[in-house]
Amino acid sequence: QLQLVESGGGLVQPGGSLRLSCAASGSTLDDYAIGWFRQAPGKEREGVSCVRVSGGSTYYIDSVKGRFTASRDNAKNTAFLQMNSLKPEDTGVYYCAARRSWGSCYGSPTPYNYWGQGTQVTVSS
Numbered sequence: 001q002l003q004l005v006e007s008g009g010g011l012v013q014p015g016g017s018l019r020l021s022c023a024a025s026g027s028t029l030d031d032y033a034i035g036w037f038r039q040a041p042g043k044e045r046e047g048v049s050c051v052r053v054s055g056g057s058t059y060y061i062d063s064v065k066g067r068f069t070a071s072r073d074n075a076k077n078t079a080f081l082q083m084n085s086l087k088p089e090d091t092g093v094y095y096c097a098a099r100r101s102w103g104s105c106y107g108s109p110t111p112y113n114y115w116g117q118g119t120q121v122t123v124s125s
Contacts, residue, residue: 002027002114006096009119012086016123020081022096022116029072033101034079035112036070038121040092047107048094051079060107063089086123093118 008020022034033052039045047060049070057070069082079096097112106112 002029002032002098004096004098004114004116006094006116006119009094009121011122011124013125014087014123016086017082017084018086018121020083020094020096020119020121022079022081024077024079024098028074029077029079029098030074031100031102032098032114033105034070034072035097035099035106035109036079036081037095037097037109038090038092039095039118040089043092045095045109047109049081050105050107052103052105053101054103056105058105058107063087083121086121088123091121091123094121095119 035050036048049059051057051070067085072079095118096116098114099112
């Protein structure tokens with residue numbers, strides 16, 4: 001059974017950076033697409049990005065394009081979300097999720113079978 005654990009969240013000032021990690025255990029991530037989602041207070045969970053099995057990534061929120069970079073290191077069985085130039089509107093709980101995939105990526109939470117517990121990101125001065 002695949003298990004995911006996020007880490008790397010915290011409090012950061014606007015313009016700062018954070019690097020989220022999504023460490024997997026119980027199985028290798030080689031055959032899984034990895035999605036990153038966030039949920040702000042009072043809002044629905046939204047797709048931020050997805051990293052394909054091949055390593056290619058897609059970003060679903062226009063405001064994060066050019067600031068966020070999603071990647072994976074299969075040797076470490078870990079996925080990453082590098083977040084730069086953070087803004088207050090990036091505040092929320094960030095989740096990683098996984099679904100066995102053969103090339104597809106998904107911006108909706110529905111297709112994902114495995115979820116981490118989430119890590120809080122707060123951008124505030």
